Amino acid sequence: MLVTEKKDYITEKIGCFSLKRTLECGQCFRFFEEQDGFYKVFSGNKRVIVGEKNGRLIFKDTSEDEFENYWKAYFDLDRDYEEIDRLLCTDRRLKEASVYAKGIHILRQDPFETLCSFIISQNNNIPRIKGIIDRFCKLLGKPISGEDYAFPTAESISRCTVEDLAPIRAGFRAKYLIDAANKVITGEAPLNIPQGVEIERAEEMLTVIKGVGKKVADCVLLFSMGRMDAFPEDVWIKRIMAENFPDGLPEEFLPVRGIAQQYLYHFNRNGQK
C-alpha cells in the first residue's frame, strides 16, 4: 500500500485576516487552541491543524488539494474584506466596530453542523454550547483518529430517540435536533439553498424545523451558506440596533449586513464599554 506523504501547506500572504478573531468571535464552536498557538479546527467530517505566521496560514499535514478544495472556502479567503471594510467605515458607528474587528472573516461551515450547532445555541452560553457539541460528536460521530470525531450525520441522529441523546445534556433541544435531522433527510428543509433565493424565503425554508426561528436560520445562512445579507439578531444585536440604528441599517450596507453584524457583535462583547 502506497501512502502519499502530506506536508504542511503554507498560503500566500493574506491581506486582511485574523485566524484567532475569526475562530473566536462566536460563529463556530468546534475548534481548540493548542500549546503552540495553532488551532485544531473541525468542520463536518474534516479536521485540520492551522496556524498563522507572518501573514500566512500554515496548514499542518495538509495537501494543496485539501486546501484548495475545502479550507480556502471555509475561511472565505477569496473575498475582498478590505473593500467591504472601506464601505462599512463610511459610517461612523460601523467604523469603530470594523477597526476593532479587523481580520474577522465569515466562515463557510458545514451547513448541517451549523444548523445543529445553532439549534443547540438557543437560550444557552458559548462554553456550554461547545461542551454539548463535543459530547454529541463523541456519542454519534464517526472516529477520525485518536480522540477526534466527525460531526454526526443526519442519518445517525434520525435513528436516535430523545433518550438516546440524553448523554449530551442538550436538554429541551434534543427533540429539535432529531426533527432537524429528519427534515434534512427528506429534503423538507434544504441545505443547498441557491444564492438567488430571497433572504426572507431562505429563512422560511429553514424555519420549518422545530426549534429553528429567524435568528437560528440567519446564523445558518450567514455562517455556512455564504449569505452575507443574512442578519442574525440576538439579544446583543437587538440592543445595539435599538441604541445606534433606531431606523435600521442604512440601505447601502444591506448586501453585507451579516459582516457588519459580526463586527458589531464582536466589538460590543469584547471591546470597550
Add this chain to the structure above:
DNA sequence: AGCCAGGGTCTGC
C-alpha cells in the same frame, strides 16, 4: 438563591 446564556414554542389577549 437567583439570574443569565448568540431563542423558540405555545397560549391567551
Add this chain to the structure above:
DNA sequence: GCAGACCATGGC
C-alpha cells in the same frame, strides 16, 4: 401582532 410563561442545564 404582541406579551408572558416555560423550556434543561450549568456557571457565576
